[in-house]
Amino acid sequence: MSLLARLGRPNEKNIQVRIFTSQAAEAPADSAYQQVKKLIHQRIVEEMSPEEQRVLSAVHQDVGRVEMVINNYIQEVLEENPFAIGRGDRSKLVSDIKDEMLGLGPLEVLRKDETITEIMINGPKQIFVEKLGKLTLSSVQFHDDDHLMNIIERILSPLGRRIDESSPLVDARLDDGSRVNIIIPPLSLVGPCVTIRKFSKKPLTVENLINFGTLSREMADFLKACVKARLNILVSGGTGSGKTTTLNVLSSFIPENERIVTIEDAAEIQLQQEHVVTLESRPPNIEGKGAITIRDLVKNALRMRPDRIIVGEVRAGEALDMLQAMNTGHDGSLTTAHANTPRDALRRMETMVLMAGFELPVRAIREQVASAIDLIIQQSRIKDGSRKITYITEIQGMEGDTVTTQDLFKYEHERMDENGKSVGRFVSSGLQPAFLDKFTVNGVEIPAVFKNEDDDAVRD
Numbered sequence: 001m002s003l004l005a006r007l008g009r010p011n012e013k014n015i016q017v018r019i020f021t022s023q024a025a026e027a028p029a030d031s032a033y034q035q036v037k038k039l040i041h042q043r044i045v046e047e048m049s050p051e052e053q054r055v056l057s058a059v060h061q062d063v064g065r066v067e068m069v070i071n072n073y074i075q076e077v078l079e080e081n082p083f084a085i086g087r088g089d090r091s092k093l094v095s096d097i098k099d100e101m102l103g104l105g106p107l108e109v110l111r112k113d114e115t116i117t118e119i120m121i122n123g124p125k126q127i128f129v130e131k132l133g134k135l136t137l138s139s140v141q142f143h144d145d146d147h148l149m150n151i152i153e154r155i156l157s158p159l160g161r162r163i164d165e166s167s168p169l170v171d172a173r174l175d176d177g178s179r180v181n182i183i184i185p186p187l188s189l190v191g192p193c194v195t196i197r198k199f200s201k202k203p204l205t206v207e208n209l210i211n212f213g214t215l216s217r218e219m220a221d222f223l224k225a226c227v228k229a230r231l232n233i234l235v236s237g238g239t240g241s242g243k244t245t246t247l248n249v250l251s252s253f254i255p256e257n258e259r260i261v262t263i264e265d266a267a268e269i270q271l272q273q274e275h276v277v278t279l280e281s282r283p284p285n286i287e288g289k290g291a292i293t294i295r296d297l298v299k300n301a302l303r304m305r306p307d308r309i310i311v312g313e314v315r316a317g318e319a320l321d322m323l324q325a326m327n328t329g330h331d332g333s334l335t336t337a338h339a340n341t342p343r344d345a346l347r348r349m350e351t352m353v354l355m356a357g358f359e360l361p362v363r364a365i366r367e368q369v370a371s372a373i374d375l376i377i378q379q380s381r382i383k384d385g386s387r388k389i390t391y392i393t394e395i396q397g398m399e400g401d402t403v404t405t406q407d408l409f410k411y412e413h414e415r416m417d418e419n420g421k422s423v424g425r426f427v428s429s430g431l432q433p434a435f436l437d438k439f440t441v442n443g444v445e446i447p448a449v450f451k452n453e454d455d456d457a458v459r460d
Helices: 031-047 050-057 063-080 087-102 107-112 145-159 206-212 217-228 243-251 294-301 318-327 342-354 362-372 436-441
Strands: 116-122 127-131 134-138 169-173 179-183 193-197 233-237 260-264 276-280 308-311 334-338 375-381 387-399 402-416 422-428
Touching (some): 031 063, 063 087, 107 116, 145 169, 206 243, 243 375, 276 294, 318 342, 318 362, 342 375, 342 387, 362 387, 362 402
Parallel strands (some): 233 334, 233 375
Antiparallel strands (some): 116 127, 169 179, 387 402
16 A cells, blocks of 8 residues: 555545655756755645545556656646756656655665665665675665655555564565565664665576676586485575575476475565465564464475475574475475585584474484485675675585585685686586485486596686
8 A cells, every 4th residue: 555545535634745855866966856846745745636646545556647647746836936947857756756655765766776686774864785796875865764664664564564662673575576674763773774685576597697606507507407306405605695596596497397385484586487386474463473484384385295395594493394304205405594604504403403492412403414405505795795606515424423514516716806806716526426326316417527537627
């Protein structure tokens, strides 16, 4: 529901609307532009007719009619006031006012920029964006805390979610699939904070990742074969390292004739296969009841006859259920976890299993991990902002009380060039993994890199 949809019925009087001026870099900087925009805002608020309200507050806005209404007010104001506004500025006026009334105000220009992957709002006057792997301070600003809270309300209202002092943080998803986290005072001391993780409208392919230098061709061919051979894979990495993107690419290798169940807190995985069931967890309601956790969904997924289970991220006790699923016939499952190295990922899995509330011996947990997970893909964000798969590591089994691993590929950083870019190479160990029998069982050809023991290092 838009802001104007909450104003009341068209015949009600004393309508009040808060419309603010954004300070976007893309807007013309001259005072005439800002003055005329302020006058148009004021005119719309004061003189909106019942019919115009119906157009602007419709659940499914007719964009053409909305722009016509705004254009009419622009024409009236320009006829009465001798502002020198060019044709380009007039189009910008329509766009800015429409964004303020129907969209997310100042954020719209950032949402539409496809080179921006993350928007970080630290209070109304400080908005950082991540573009091409680098953080920069945007010139976009909100008017004040109230303006920012108004946009936050507009984000949450269609989702049936709320945020206030009694419930000051929330995770949600925008209509375009972007993930949003919001935290407000008293937890935030700098004012309302919003973090928006944007996702490409067109899912990235393995060819994109090769071109970006995230992995080599040999690594890509190997991972494709691993997915087809139904290996259980854990993608590990830090925040913003590209785990979900890699998970998406791995998922694209799953054959079309398999039933896939995806489980996430906020749906981000973009599968193109036909037979996909998407499940999303649910937070508690206002009374603190009705929550459906990732763990609940993993348990339920086992009753849905899945060929593959994909969990967007394991953070707690659901790790135990995921391991049990992998160990009980659901081969080819995929998930992600936060960790800085493959060895750290194993320790994290142990910790998360203990969070399930069962007092299991550490050795029993490690045996579960060693028998369930075949491969760890370690994803890292390099100093230059690029994302790279730094390790592809096989879990071999147990030696005593220790889970043994073997690196099959790794990224060797050599230097930073004159442009601040990481220069290095992807290297294959040349060692044959122990799970190659799964390739044979599933009729998948063994990748060429493991047919030749003397395979050379693969250049980045």
